[in-house]
Amino acid sequence: MIGVFDSGVGGMTVASAIEQVLPDKQLIYFGDLARAPYGSKSPETIRRYAIENTEFLISKGATLIIVACNSAASVASDILQSTFDQPVFEVITPAIDRAIAVSRTGRIGVIGTRATIKSGVYEQEIKRKRTECKIFSEPCPMLVPLVEEGWLNKRETKMITRRYLHPLKMKNVDTLLLGCTHYPLLKHLIQPRIGKRVKVIDSSHEVAKRLHDFLESRPELSRSLEKKTENTYYVSDVTDAASMTAQRIFGRKIKLNKI
Secondary structure (H helix, E strand, O other): EEEEEEOOOOOOHHHHHHHOOOOOOOOOEEEEEOOOOOOOOOOOHHHHHHHHHHHHHHOOOEEEEEEEEHHHHHHHHHHHHHOOOOEEEHHHHHHHHHHHHHOOOOEEEEEEOHHHHOOHHHHHHHHHHOOEEEEEEEEOOOOOHHOOOOOOOOHHHHHHHHHHHHHHHOOOOEEEEEOOOOOOHHHHHHHHOOOOOOEEEEEEHHHHHHHHHHHHHHHHHHHOEOOOOOOEEEEEOHHHHHHHHHHHHHHHOOOEEOO
16 A cells, blocks of 8 residues: 655646556545645654655555645655665655756745755755755745635735745746645646746655656565555545545545544
């Protein structure tokens, strides 16, 4: 079973991408809505949450873990990989590899939570893999709460998104990394405000492709993940906005099981 966790509903974009790329695989999801957002928490707190979330998914039968939260991936991936025997994937590396591949000028923008941007993980990894790149990062702390509230087309959300993206637009970036899995839900606002010529990288699709390639080379593990029942979605709190957002992401009604 593929276990996916995030601080809220944003990671469902990853779960949806995995469903599309690997429709025959069993998936279990946990969204920690009660403790969201993670981006404003300390690294120590985020690591504790990440360990607890992983333990929960494993207790439910997960044999492979996807960290679908950039804040958790930026500060907790190493400890998860060293603590647990199960393979652990995160959303940062596949997105970075894609950005490096498609950027023509090497001017790459990154938006994310305060925790993700403060960690410097995107800058460090991009520079390590393509030294001539110039990285411009912008924390966008208000976007996750707006997504969690379902304010995807509100005038206020449009104004805040434009304000966050303006400095990156002035830097003439040709590629923009969405450093949070909530942000693909705002791509319809982000793309026109950053510019039509800017390549916007959605980490949910990139990690799903990476997982597909990983399993293709491991047929025994791939067979063990074959679907036996419907995929299951757990959350630590249920709100009307979360239910509506989940339905919007998957294009169908999703039962959110509160734990």
